[in-house]
Amino acid sequence: MAKPSTKGDKSETTAVELTESSAASAQKPRRPKAPAPAPKHGFLSRLYTGTGAFEVIGKRRMWYAISGAMVAIAIISILVRGFTFGIDFAGxxxxxxxxxxxxxxxxxxxxxxxxxxxxxxxxxxxxxxxxxxxxxxxxxxxxxxxxxxxxxxxxxxxxxxxxxxxxxxxxxxxxSETWGGQITEKAVIALVVFLLLAAFYITVRYEWYMTIAAMVSMVFDVVVTAGVYSLVGFEVTPATVIGLLTILGFSIYDTVIVFDKVEENTHGFEHKSKLTYAEQANLAVNQTFMRSINTSLISALPIMSLMVVAVWLLGVGTLQDLALVQLVGVVVGTYSSIYLATPLLVTLRERTELVQNHTRRVMRRRKAASGSKAAPATADDDTDIDTDIDGGDDEAVSTVAAPSTPTPGAKPVRPTSRRTQRPTGKPGAGG
Missing domain, CATH: 3.30.70.260 (ACT domain)
Structure with missing residues (x-):
């Protein structure tokens, strides 16, 4: 009696078994892998790395309100209490x-x-x-x-x-009071010249939007520092004026550092669609946090030492006045460079058509990307994504058709020739 099995029957049986096993594996539900927990970074770690975790620009309305309240309190104190002028001013x-x-x-x-x-x-x-x-x-x-x-x-x-x-x-x-008037006049002239030179430098080096933001920040520093002197009753002397000009220099220095990083992050921003202009500016503020803090601490420590020497050891009133205005100015200048100058710059830039169009393109791209994850991609979706990018993004968006799963129990389809549409018998060949 002849053997029922042949070489062709064995290969066909093997193919059927492979099909059944693949169908069974397709029917078996796959357990989704649990996402790895996101690493937790502490406050100091986020502050040091400057990854953009601290939202400054997004909360700029709150900072505007706080800054406005500080200015209002200072102006009211100046109008109501006035200043305690030293003998050089009052005579x-x-x-x-x-x-x-x-x-x-x-x-x-x-x-x-x-x-x-x-x-x-x-x-x-x-x-x-x-x-x-x-x-x-x-x-x-x-x-x-x-x-x-x-x-x-x-x-x-x-x-x-x-x-x-x-x-x-x-x-x-x-x-005499005449001497005090001459000192006041020279102090005002020195202040105006300083503001003009600072405005000219920032305009030439950066842009006039930054100039406006920096000038507003320095006016804020002057008004708030003067308000603190009025509230506490510190005596205003020529040393106070010298210290005020010094802290204005510190303020513009810290502001320029932040603006330099903003310019670096936003260079060519209109050709990218990952982050908006405001998000890039917020990242720049985070990246300069530690530098601003370190600069402030390094500046404040010798000032406090000067106060100790002036008040408790030497008893020199001039050094005391100089140290007080510098200490107040360093704190106010650090605050204004981070929480006022840069948010104001973003507010001014967001009024331009270039930044508005770029922000809308970034938002459309994000919406399209989130929609492609929630629903299967279609030809229309691909067209919309390409239209939103406008050739300006540095990331390619592509769709890949998912392989079809064979129906359980169905006969396997062999590869066919493109010309005759007949089975070739070669795995991997086909149209």
Whole structure:
């Protein structure tokens, strides 16, 4: 009796088994792989790497409101409280001598008994052996000043440099209001010249949108710093004006650093459709966070050291005024360069047609990309995506047809020749 199996039957049986096994595997549901958990980064890590995790530009309305409130408080304080001008601005007479065992009430009593009126202020500056008593009053005549010196020496007998009581240890100085007016005029001129030079540089180096944002930021620094002086009652002296010009230089320096990164990120942005102009600017702010913080800390530490030396060791009022305005200005300047200058730049740029068109193209592309993930791709979808990109994106969008799954139990289809449409018997061949 002949064997029922042949070589052709074996191959056909093997093909049928392979088809059934593939059909069974197709019917078996596949378990979706659980997505890997996203790595968690701490606050300091995100701050250091500058990955754009901190939303600054997106919350610019909040920062505008905070900045506006700060300016409003400063202006109200300036109008209501005014400033405590130093003798160089207001004019008057200042008398000082080593403190020794003197207290403020005793000095005020001697002044009233001698001059017939109360002094504007009597303060003790410094500590220890370097402490001095400073009396500030309205402009006194030469006779009044001499009588006051005699009365102070008779009452307190301050020691001179040699450690012996000496009338020369009591010094006096008088400044007229004209001198203070000249200082004020020169300070205003210096401020205007500085603003013009800074505006010219930013316009030439970057663009006029950045110039407007930087100028608004510096005006904000001046108004808020002046408001702090008005609120706290710090004395405004020529050293204050010098310190104010110094912190304006610091503010423009920090602002230019951020603007430089914004320009680097947004260079040729109209030819890309990954991020909007605002998102690129927000990334630039994040990338310069650590630099701004480090610069502020490095600037604030020597200023605080200067305050310690000026107030507690030397008792020098000029250094104290200089340190106070610089410390306030560093804090305000750092805030304005991050939370005011760059958001204002984005607001100005978003009013241009170029940025508006680019933002719409980015949004359409994202919408099309999210739609292609949710629904199967069609020829119309491909056309829309290509239209949105406009040849400006650096990523290609392509669709690949998914292979069809054979029906369970169906006869396998062999490859056919393109010319005769007959089975070729070669795996992998076909149309």
């Amino acid at each position: 008057g007479t200042k008398v000082s001598f080593p403190r020794g065992e003197t207290n403020v009430s005793q000095v005020e009593e001697v002044f009233r008994d001698t001059i017939g009126s109360s002094p504007e202020s009597v303060v003790v500056v410094g500590n220890g052996t370097s402490a001095t008593v400073q009396i500030r009053a309205e402009t006194l005549t030469n006779d009044q000043t001499e009588k006051l010196r005699d009365a102070l020496f008779d009452k307190f007998a301050p020691n001179g440099p040699d450690g012996q009581p000496s009338k020369q240890a009591i010094s006096d100085s008088a400044v």
